[in-house]
Amino acid sequence: MAEQCDVVVIGGGLVGLATAAALVDAGRDVAVVEKEGRLGAHQSGRNSGVLHSGLYYRPGSLKARLCGEGRRRMLAFCEAEGLPARVTGKLVVAATPAEIPRLEDLHRRGEANGLAGIERLGPGGIRSREPHAAGVAALWVPETGVTDFAAVAARLGERLAAGGAAIATGARVDAVAVGDDGVTVRAGERVWEAGAVVNCAGLHADTVARMAGDEPPARIVPFRGEYHVLTGEAAGMVRGLLYPVPDPRFPFLGVHFTRGVDGRVEVGPNAVLALGREHYRGSPADLRGLAEALGYRGFRRLAARNLAGGVGEALRSRSTRLYARRARRLLPALRAAHLRPGGSGVRAQAVFPDGRLADDFVLSGSGRAVHVLSAPSPAATAALPIGEHLAALVAERI
Ligand SMILES: Cc1cc2nc3c(=O)[nH]c(=O)nc-3n(C[C@H](O)[C@H](O)[C@H](O)COP(=O)(O)OP(=O)(O)OC[C@H]3O[C@@H](n4cnc5c(N)ncnc54)[C@H](O)[C@@H]3O)c2cc1C
Structure with a gap:
């Protein structure tokens, strides 16, 4: 019945x-x-566990409007329920002078989205927040936090x-x-x-x-995000949350370092095409899912525009050495030996028929x-x- x-x-x-x-x-x-x-x-x-501040989003978008309120309410929910959550702040680091205009754009966006206390830092300021990080400029965003979703x-x-x-x-x-x-x-x-x-x-x-x-x-095109975990001694190189300046062509934030509520430091996630909607690291590929993606005009257009970037991500996914090289842009002392494979999550990325990512x-x-x-x-x-x-x-x- x-x-x-x-x-x-x-x-x-x-x-x-x-x-x-x-x-x-x-x-x-x-x-x-x-x-x-x-x-x-x-x-x-299966995510990074970050309580986002609302720094990245286009002012006026639904994301921008709901993120700040969501963070405050999620923190209050965790507190009321005795669940782990902490406001840690985060550092977004420009590794090269070429990234500074995008960092400045993020600063403007953050302020337009109502974030309090964002600070612009130089190399000395970066070291005072994250002694092992390197970069030419950074934003300190005090309202970001972590929880266990x-x-x-x-x-x-x-x-x-x-x-x-x-x-x-x-x-x-x-x-x-x-x-x-x-x-x-x-x-x-x-x-x-x-x-x-x-x-x-x-x-x-x-x-x-x-x-x-x-x-x-x-349509949904699945993008897997893979994490590594910093081994014991190397975990001491990261105090909190350390992010790169994201590539504005993609809605992903770039490989970052996250000290979670359990004290572990995760590195990731990258963004590789998943061979199936639930194709996690180590799980079998779903060839029907792959055929479905390939049969979609929106995916083919997206792939044609981003072939080189996609191949680079796939190579880094298979090589810890290449993954470490990318992550080293923010943390120069990082070595492949400091990384051991962690978990993964698959993003449900909506793609329009013209290949645009939602x-x-x-x-x-x-x-x-x-x-x-x-x-x-x-x-x-x-x-x-x-x-x-x-x-x-x-x-x-x-
Ligand atoms: C790698 C990664 C990192 C991320 N990091 C962050 C972060 O740090 N901070 C943040 O705020 N967000 C982050 N996100 C985004 C965030 O995790 C998602 O936006 C959010 O969890 C989406 O929730 P959802 O309920 O829509 O989807 P889901 O959590 O995927 O839930 C959908 C549910 O539907 C069920 N389902 C599907 N089909 C059926 C069916 N036919 N019948 C019944 N049930 C069905 C599934 O089993 C699933 O449980 C991240 C995402 C990923 C993948």
Whole structure:
């Protein structure tokens, strides 16, 4: 027999869980349907753990508006729940004079986005913050922090269950029917009937949108981010968060150093094309997924424009020596022997048919369905206000 509720949320990552939490707060009956056996198993549990400040984003974009509020609320949630979180500040370092104009642009963006206390530093200032780092200029951004997003996802799930939401794990949605009077969501034998559905399926959001009869404006192309961990002695070379100036052609932040809440220092993530949507380091390639990417015009255009950069990333992914050489731009004493392989995460990068990469949240859907086609970084930081934004959209539809 079908289970009845007001709203079905597909996907138990941070965006789905935060949306469900906002709906429960608004008095709605909610079911969260997640294909894995636990919550936060994909992007939400496999990331850098950084509570972003809002430095990078185009002023006025949804990312810029939701990041600062999201960080403050995520910190408050962690504090209230006894979860680890710290405001550490971060250093963004220009390695060469050519990067200074972009550093200055970031400074302007940060101020336009309302960040407090950003400081411009020279080489001496860099050494006073991070004694082993090198560069010609830097920004000190005091509001950035770190947390454990996997723990946040697990706790949000517990709070939801305690608040009366139904959490179905191990339930892969395979059919969605959106009608004028309601929606039906199926996961194998289980069926839910509801007033609306919110698709927060991350790496599979476009597939689920098509299942529901939507023709999404972009497709997901998976980019794997691989981490290394600094070995014991080398970890002492990094105090906090150390970032390069990002390449403005890509929405990725560049390989950085992150001292996490557990004290470990991770280096990464890079950005290599994943051979499948869940192709993590060490897991088998999904050739159907690769064929799907190659068959997409948007991906072919993107690849044609970025062939050299893509090949360079793939080579660094296979060679610790080359990976260390790239990371050495910020930390000259770093050696390949200081790195041991760490985890990896796969980014759900939405790509438009003309090959452009989506660099803000992308929503689609009509009637009783909302599809979150792109919830890129800082969506973990900003999950709570994103969830409220989505819950308000759904409220208009039931
Ligand atoms: C390497 C990396 C580093 C990052 N670093 C940061 C950072 O430091 N700070 C930050 O703020 N953000 C960071 N991000 C971004 C952030 O992690 C994501 O934006 C955020 O977690 C997206 O959450 P989500 O809920 O949309 O997706 P996900 O966490 O991927 O959740 C989607 C869920 O949907 C489920 N699902 C998919 N298909 C189905 C189906 N058919 N039926 C049922 N369930 C389904 C999946 O199993 C999954 O659990 C990073 C991301 C990556 C990959």
